[in-house]
Amino acid sequence: MCPADTETIGNGEPAWWKEAVVYEIYPQSFNDSDGDGIGDIPGVIEKADYLDELGIDVIWMTPPYDSPHADNGYDIRNYRSILDAFGDMDDFDRLLSELHDRDIRLILDMVLNHTSDEHEWFRKSRREEDGYEDYYHWVEGDPDQPPNNWTSGFGGPAWTYDDTREAWYLHLFHEKQPDLNWRNPEVRREMHDVVEFWLEKGIDGFRFDVFNVMSKPEGYPDGDPDGGWIGMEHFSDGPRIHEYVGGLYDDVLSAYDVMTVGEGMDITPRAAKRYCGPSGDGLNMVYHYDHTMLDYGDGGWWDIVDWEVSEIREALTKWVQQLEVTDAWNTVYLGTHDTPRIVSRFGNDDRYHYESATMLGTLLLTFPATPFCFQGDEIGMTNYPWSSREEMRDADATNRVELAFEEDSAEEFADVADVVRYRSRDNARTPIQWSGDAAGGFTDGEPWIPVNPASEEINVADQRDRTDSVLSYYQDLIELRHNEEALVYGxxxxxxxxxxxxxxxxxxxxxxxxxxxxxxxxxxxxxxxxxxxxxxxxxxxxxxxxxxxxxxxxxxxxxxxxxxxx
Missing domain, CATH: 2.60.40.1180 (Golgi alpha-mannosidase II)
Incomplete structure (x- = not known):
């Protein structure tokens, strides 16, 4: 694409990351190369030609790092090592080379807010080893009384009492994901070094996971008990967050021509402007959840409500209008590894499967923003018909279901099945349906999570040979976006x-x-x-x-x- 005339466009100077189509890969569900039932990096390499044919420009890969996978990789045990089940660093280097040979860039998910409780920093911190005492948020007190009323994003309290240190530690997500204390300059230095390590390996940027909750206020005040996520008003866009994000840009990111995308929790367009561009903290863009929260009622995760076209239209249009003529660029997505399948949520996965899947793809690829497509959406993958707790893997959903059983609001899986089938993140994490064969062509072994039975009708092999398929339509739309500058900068x-x-x-x-x-x-x-x-x-x-x-x-x-x- 030729550089646009900057006098005719808003949103600052032209850039490669504005013109890119991004494809998210969830590696454990993408392609298994060795038959152990877990997708891996060599499996991604095997499908490099498929990605090239699809026409995408950038791969965003969810965390490939060493992890116990309590939250499927977002609980990192070692930031400088690849999970054994995914391969090793040589495999990663080969993937990067194969992608770059095809002019496809690679950005990695980077978790700045928390680590695994198995990370060496946390093990040393819980033992109060010299220099590591304040790497995490610790509060001493009554073992029966948490320091405040904050809740976890996965349900339940945001604090867990540690018997080793005899103190509470904060985890805004799973209890095995303790929050790092960014008030500690040594923590900031460590995380800057981690980011620089991967950039020096030649990757093309980062998607920063829940980046805007890294700053917590001193004293940990109670949150509004009537809020959906109690405490959010204190740690979303917290008191020193711009110091932390701006410092990361000044010390590391500013030296590289890379794509940086921040996952904003409870973020507004006004707040996004402060994070993005040279007049902000230096990030390229953020993405938000305004349009993906429309089907949540007052009861939160358990409360599914109907949404109107006008609501999603208004939510996404608001971001366009408020970011135009600024140096904050926009993003658009309909599904990720954290959401249900888009054709099941926003379309019609039965009678109008093809029509609604391609209509959603049209919005994604013609909207004024860098588009993010999640693996499998290009063939119209659908939600899974969950029938038991044993099938589930999602830490968020399983935690909520277990709490429902403990609180006697549910007695058997049938009591929660409808919500799980609609809401669970596992819907997006079932393996890619490469063929109609056993295990959907994903693995020769037993898959780590069930393969959707719809793979017999919805799969890459079938759609690759047809011009009237969802896959072919996506390929044509991606090519159209590349050829029509108005679809990027218009x-x-x-x-x-x-x-x-x-x-x-x-x-x-x-x-x-x-x-x-x-x-x-x-x-x-x-x-x-x-x-x-x-x-x-x-x-x-x-x-x-x-x-x-x-x-x-x-x-x-x-x-x-x-x-x-x-």
Missing amino acids: VYDLLTDDHPRVWAFERSLGDERLLVALNWAGRTSRVDLSDAGEVTSILACNYDDPGTDLGALALRPYEARVFRLA
């Missing part, structure tokens, strides 16, 4: 701010004008878009024989069209 103009089912918007850059029309419903929806002008060509559509009369546009169930305008 101004976004919402055309249907009050339509109950249709989301239509224009992307314009200089004389180039593109119109995207999406029907988010399982029935035909009509809309008048004649004010947008005249259609000169159709660039994409997930149905045959699309019409071009914008004055009487009838969009079929989950239909997506991309027009070029005069």
